[in-house]
Amino acid sequence: GMGGVGKTTLAAYYARKFRRAYGGGVFAFHAQSRPAFHKSLRIHMARLTGETSTSHATLEVDYQRFLSLLAERGNVLLVFDSCDKLSLITNLLPTADTTIHVIITTRRSKGHSLLDRQDNIVCLRPLEENDAIRATLNWAGRSDDLSCLDEEELSSV
Numbered sequence: 735g736m737g738g739v740g741k742t743t744l745a746a747y748y749a750r751k752f753r754r755a756y757g758g759g760v761f762a763f764h765a766q767s768r769p770a771f772h773k774s775l776r777i778h779m780a781r782l783t784g785e786t787s788t789s790h791a792t793l794e795v796d797y798q799r800f801l802s803l804l805a806e807r808g809n810v811l812l813v814f815d816s817c818d819k820l821s822l823i824t825n826l827l828p829t830a831d832t833t834i835h836v837i838i839t840t841r842r843s844k845g846h847s848l849l850d851r852q853d854n855i856v857c858l859r860p861l862e863e864n865d866a867i868r869a870t871l872n873w874a875g876r877s878d879d880l881s882c883l884d885e886e887e888l889s890s891v
Contacts, residue, residue: 741839745813748837758807758833765817765838768793775800797826804834813837 749760763774772793779796780786782803791799804810810833814823817840828834 742815745815745837745839749811749813752811756809756811756835758804758810760811760813762813762815765814765822767819768822771814771822772796779803794826801828801834807833809833809835811835811837813839815839 746762749756749762753760761778763778764770765774775793775796779800782800789796812834814836817823817838820838820840823838827836
């Protein structure tokens with residue numbers, strides 16, 4: 735979706751709400767560029783190992799090491815945020831591991847083979863207006879019953 739519509743916020747909300755389901759951890763990556771992704775990866779690796787990396791390993795080598803560190807941790811959630819160049823992560827996504835779950839936020843909605851794999855990809859679509867209002871009210875801890883709102887309250891949502 736377009737910038738500023740809440741993709742990152744929704745991913746963060748999901749990660750917080752369901753963090754207990756991911757006992758192995760939740761790891762968010764800035765995926766807008768290769769250097770940003772690699773920097774995020776090294777930060778996570780340092781947290782897992784307690785070591786600061788000074789190696790000159792490639793992104794792919796570091797990522798394989800990261801996955802090996804996750805191997806015995808149980809369910810984990812990887813969030814690839816602002817990944818508009820899907821080719822950056824295409825070869826890094828787990829293929830058969832059911833303990834690694836992935837969220838990708840991107841402005842892309844079609845035209846890449848990664849998004850055409852319908853077997854394990856769920857693309858979120860924009861909400862209709864009333865559904866968006868209900869979600870906002872629910873998120874704010876208010877009733878999601880629109881019938882109890884007058885015109886003024888509805889316009890302030």
